[in-house]
Amino acid sequence: MNQGQWAENLAYDYLCGQGLQFVERNYHCKAGEIDLIMQQREVLVFVEVRYRRSQRYGGSLESIDFRKQQRIIITANHYLQAHQWTQQYTCRFDVVLISGMSDNPQLRWISDAFRMDG
Structure with a gap:
């Protein structure tokens, strides 16, 4: 298993x-x-998951810049359009930041980390 x-x-x-209940993992489209x-x-x-062993080259949160957010939003819109059952739900973008070594990881969950309107 990779990192x-x-x-x-x-x-x-x-x-x-x-x-939270699981719906899908690693959903991808062209975006x-x-x-x-x-x-x-x-x-x-x-949910966007980011892992950094150390903060040396910037933290996990900093790596989710505006362009990355836009790609996630476009992909989420693709998912919503492809799955009609989702129309009854509101949506949210969360980030889970993981740092440290695998034997003692630190985890930080940021609910509603960014929005579709930027």
Whole structure:
């Protein structure tokens, strides 16, 4: 298992432990990929997972710049259009930041980290 898969598994386990329900993993289209799609009551949650072993070259949060946010939003819109059942839900974009070594990772969940309107 590579570090990306490990980080996604860690985020998945954490979010399920917080009461979110799994919908889909690694959804992709031409515009990009969404790591996790979860559901929290009537909200569809698009989750970006970022792992950095250290903060030396900038933190995980800084790596989700405006262009990355736009790619996630376009991919989320693609998902919504392709899955009619989603029309009954509101949407939110969350970020799970993971840092440190695999034997003692630190995890930070940012709910509603950014919005479609920028």
